[in-house]
Amino acid sequence: MGDWYLAYFAKTEKLAGSRAIVPEGRRRTAKRHEIMAYHQPRNRRRSERYPAELLVCIYHRGERVGEYWTRDVSQGGIGLCPGKIMFWRGTRLEVQLFSSSRGRAIARRVPAIVRHCTSRGMGLKFRAGELLALP
The missing domain is CATH 2.40.10.220 (predicted glycosyltransferase like domains)
Known part of the structure; x- marks a missing residue:
């Protein structure tokens, strides 16, 4: 997993006022439901309905x-x-x-x-x- 989403979730935790403390040097891995909450599928249609x-x-x-x-x-x-x-x-x-x-x-x-x-x-x-x- 890339560093971009780790940085993104670190920002969202700070903004939300989360009390989660991550030891220095350890990265927090995002949970699946956290990633899917921000997922918006793109329209893959080739023709207009x-x-x-x-x-x-x-x-x-x-x-x-x-x-x-x-x-x-x-x-x-x-x-x-x-x-x-x-x-x-x-x-x-x-x-x-x-x-x-x-x-x-x-x-x-x-x-x-x-x-x-x-x-x-x-x-x-x-x-x-x-x-x-x-x-």
């Missing part, structure tokens, strides 16, 4: 599994609201979007993979290699 409420049909291994509503859509993926069936991370699916006004299919099935699945819904990433291979 846009809020959208579209009806989506999900297919798994060629069989229609169910209908879901989208939360947001981007060029690289799609966020779905929770449904009856949730899939494990890494599951390969196919997505078919429907027009909200006409109720008809917008596009053919688009290959996707589940990136995350929580109580707030699922995040699907479009599989670019297979997407380009579509006729």
Whole structure:
């Protein structure tokens, strides 16, 4: 571990009025929860997300599994609201979007993979290699 975070935590202890006494010559190692409290993950998205409420049909291994509503859509993926069936991370699916006004299919099935699945819904990433291979 670098000296920069040791100096940082030494400053924060002094500012907080901590009574922790560290013997001269010994360095205090930061606890994991102290480091994680200051950790803020960066946004790693390559494309902007846009809020959208579209009806989506999900297919798994060629069989229609169910209908879901989208939360947001981007060029690289799609966020779905929770449904009856949730899939494990890494599951390969196919997505078919429907027009909200006409109720008809917008596009053919688009290959996707589940990136995350929580109580707030699922995040699907479009599989670019297979997407380009579509006729």
